[in-house]
Amino acid sequence: MPKETDRLKLPLPLGNENVTRESINGVFEKIDAGVATKAELDTLREAVSKMDIPDASLTQKGKVQLSSKTDGTSETVAATEKAVRDASVAAISVATTDATTKANAAVASIISLDSSNLVQNSSANLGFYGWSDYGSAPWSVTAGTNFRTLKYFQVTGAVAANSYAVLDSNVINVIAGTYNLQAMFYTLGMTTGVLFIEVKNASDDITINSLVADSNSNWHRKSKTVTIPSGVTSVKLRLVVAGGASGVPGSVKAISRIKFSAGAVDVPYTAEADDLALFEKGQAELRWGSINDASEATIFFKGTSPSNNTTNKVVYTVPTAKKIVIKSIVICNPQTIDVTFSIKIGNVWFAYEHAIKTNDTIIFPVADQVLHEGRTIELSGTGPSLNYRISGELMNNTTLYKSDVSRAGMATSSTAFYPTGTRVILKSIAFCNPTANEAAITVLVGGVHIISGKKIKPYDTVIVPFANVIKESNEGISGLSTVAGVTYHLNAEVI
Numbered sequence: 001m002p003k004e005t006d007r008l009k010l011p012l013p014l015g016n017e018n019v020t021r022e023s024i025n026g027v028f029e030k031i032d033a034g035v036a037t038k039a040e041l042d043t044l045r046e047a048v049s050k051m052d053i054p055d056a057s058l059t060q061k062g063k064v065q066l067s068s069k070t071d072g073t074s075e076t077v078a079a080t081e082k083a084v085r086d087a088s089v090a091a092i093s094v095a096t097t098d099a100t101t102k103a104n105a106a107v108a109s110i111i112s113l114d115s116s117n118l119v120q121n122s123s124a125n126l127g128f129y130g131w132s133d134y135g136s137a138p139w140s141v142t143a144g145t146n147f148r149t150l151k152y153f154q155v156t157g158a159v160a161a162n163s164y165a166v167l168d169s170n171v172i173n174v175i176a177g178t179y180n181l182q183a184m185f186y187t188l189g190m191t192t193g194v195l196f197i198e199v200k201n202a203s204d205d206i207t208i209n210s211l212v213a214d215s216n217s218n219w220h221r222k223s224k225t226v227t228i229p230s231g232v233t234s235v236k237l238r239l240v241v242a243g244g245a246s247g248v249p250g251s252v253k254a255i256s257r258i259k260f261s262a263g264a265v266d267v268p269y270t271a272e273a274d275d276l277a278l279f280e281k282g283q284a285e286l287r288w289g290s291i292n293d294a295s296e297a298t299i300f301f302k303g304t305s306p307s308n309n310t311t312n313k314v315v316y317t318v319p320t321a322k323k324i325v326i327k328s329i330v331i332c333n334p335q336t337i338d339v340t341f342s343i344k345i346g347n348v349w350f351a352y353e354h355a356i357k358t359n360d361t362i363i364f365p366v367a368d369q370v371l372h373e374g375r376t377i378e379l380s381g382t383g384p385s386l387n388y389r390i391s392g393e394l395m396n397n398t399t400l401y402k403s404d405v406s407r408a409g410m411a412t413s414s415t416a417f418y419p420t421g422t423r424v425i426l427k428s429i430a431f432c433n434p435t436a437n438e439a440a441i442t443v444l445v446g447g448v449h450i451i452s453g454k455k456i457k458p459y460d461t462v463i464v465p466f467a468n469v470i471k472e473s474n475e476g477i478s479g480l481s482t483v484a485g486v487t488y489h490l491n492a493e494v495i
Helices: 021-034 038-049 081-111 272-287
Strands: 065-067 077-079 131-135 140-146 149-155 164-169 177-186 194-201 207-212 220-228 234-242 253-262 297-304 313-317 322-333 339-345 348-356 360-364 369-372 376-381 387-396 403-409 415-418 424-432 439-445 448-456 461-471 477-481 487-494
Touching: 077 081, 149 177, 177 194, 177 207, 194 253, 207 220, 234 253, 297 313, 297 322, 297 376, 313 387, 322 339, 322 348, 348 360, 348 403, 348 424, 348 461, 348 487, 369 403, 403 415, 415 487, 424 439, 424 448, 448 461
Parallel strands: 065 077
Antiparallel strands: 131 164, 140 149, 149 253, 164 234, 177 220, 177 253, 194 207, 194 234, 297 387, 313 376, 322 360, 322 369, 322 387, 339 348, 339 376, 403 487, 415 477, 424 461, 424 487, 439 448, 439 477
8 A cells, every 4th residue: 555645645656666647747736735825825824913812811811911020910911930930039038037027926925034934843843842731631742754744743642521732832022913824734533622723922821813723634734814913022822632522532633834924925834943943952951060151140049048037038039031040059057056947949848947067068959940930939047147059040931941840749649740741851859858757759750660768857858860761751750758748849851
């Protein structure tokens, strides 16, 4: 079969085929019929030039004009490649600037001074440092088991109906205005009662506002704006588990990552005050057994007691907003006769009609006994005047101090000396027997004896030093005396 050309379909002779004049003429006729003449082309050009092609629009096809503008509003022109590039560059620049502006605005409150956390030891990383535990159920500190927090304050025991487990922070200085309070709460399994944080006026204990946890929930964050009224200069935070009408059964009720910051902005948790607490804790540890800050070194009393005085005389009262740490008590009898003396610390007998020989000196190593504002030191004696010198440290109430003291009278049945909820190192116990009968003292830590039947003579004071006996937070200290009325002063180091 002969082949043909692609366009005009002209026959292509085969290699062994004879070509006749007739076939050649046929080819020329096809060419002549298929090729336009110049006149025909001119006519076609004229016809095309006279055609009316409409402008393109959003609803019909048509001719369109190109444009390189990037700020126009026309819908009848087409963008060039340059216009597309210029618009892209401009859009990226605007978006970058806008993102930077918004990011700066978002973090402005975070990096401003107003976002500093005013709560010391806000996540329990320093144990109970800066917090005071009281109420019907003890608080404890536990290491976190997930990424949300490293440590937290918790109550695991039951809280009876209409009772409360309470943990108070140290005093926080404030001014009138808005503040933000936030915290992480854990209440899973707590279907009765309430877990919350109160903001209390430190001067009158009136509640200013509170932040309440969700019930029966895993770790969750709550935040609230708190307005400090005019005239309030200091507050404290109170962590509370309230038993309510039906009580709260044993389960984990926990709080951590507490933040109280100036300004109404809800900012992320930070721990600026923890740094200060850590520093103060280190300074407090240095104080044990010595005075390192000369400005705090104070002589609380020096001089003589009234001659033949058998009535207690207040020789020192702790000033308002202060506390003292008694380091030593020195009594000297420069007279020619034997006499007796008595000492009350915090309204509890420390020595009662204790005998001192002529020209003798007695030094009590009282091991950092703490007295809070309003508490007193009282002296009395018999015979000619005795010489006293009582020394220690005077500091602000808000200063963190690792020493803690429990003092009271003992009974013939077991009496709690120190509650559970705080981990301490027991340093010493001073016993005073203000009776005319010999007494035997027994003391237990966590149910285990550390003193059993220790004899104390009438009108004698005995200080029992301990080689750093550790009391865990779930342990208590208790004791009893065979004679009612014996007093104790327990000195411990909070850890």
